[in-house]
Amino acid sequence: MSTDPECIFCRIVAGSIPADIVHESPTTLAFRDLQPQAPVHVLVIPRSHYPNAGELARHEPATAAHLLDAAREIAESEGLLRGYRLVFNTGEQAHQTVFHVHLHLLGGRSMGWPPG
Template sequence: MPAPARPDDCIFCKIIEGDLPADIVHADEITVAFRDLNPQAPTHVLVVPRSHYANAAELARHEPTSVAALVSAGSAVAAAEGLDDGYRLVFNTGAGAGQTVFHAHLHVLGGRSLQGHMA
């Protein structure tokens, strides 16, 4: 089943297409990773699938291999950023969980102790 059409107002789709600038730190056939504009840790990178699904649950339902690709890209970003002491990978799914952009995405957080802190 093909991915749904990209909404015209999706900021992440615009970044993927190159229509909006972003500090891209990783890209491959399935994912694009860029620095968050409102970082919650010294390293805060968003990893998004090139296909548009509103959240991680929809992505997992329709493209489960893309979820694995997001996690793999997140791991590559963490290694490239030198997060040897550890990092956090976070999916926020739905407004009640803090999701504000409704294009599935994974947060890579690190660069300081995250013990006792929720993203």
């Protein structure tokens, strides 16, 4: 499993930075976003370091599937029965700010388009 000691999400996985963790598995970790964009805003990440969803899917396709399954479990536990949104931001133009792949789970309100 690859890690980057400079990556904030790798440091959360390692336990050196605290987070409000809502789900853990052998391959994934999920925690509440510090700047939520919805009443429920959870980040689901792989424990291994890849810069984006495409690289994760290329190198660890099973872990990419685990992210989606973890998001489903969290959505159920958070009571998001009426729906939720899953978002991967990939690259600077998509406003990705942490280059450790992360899946945003958003819910708890109407998720109209455009987001916001």
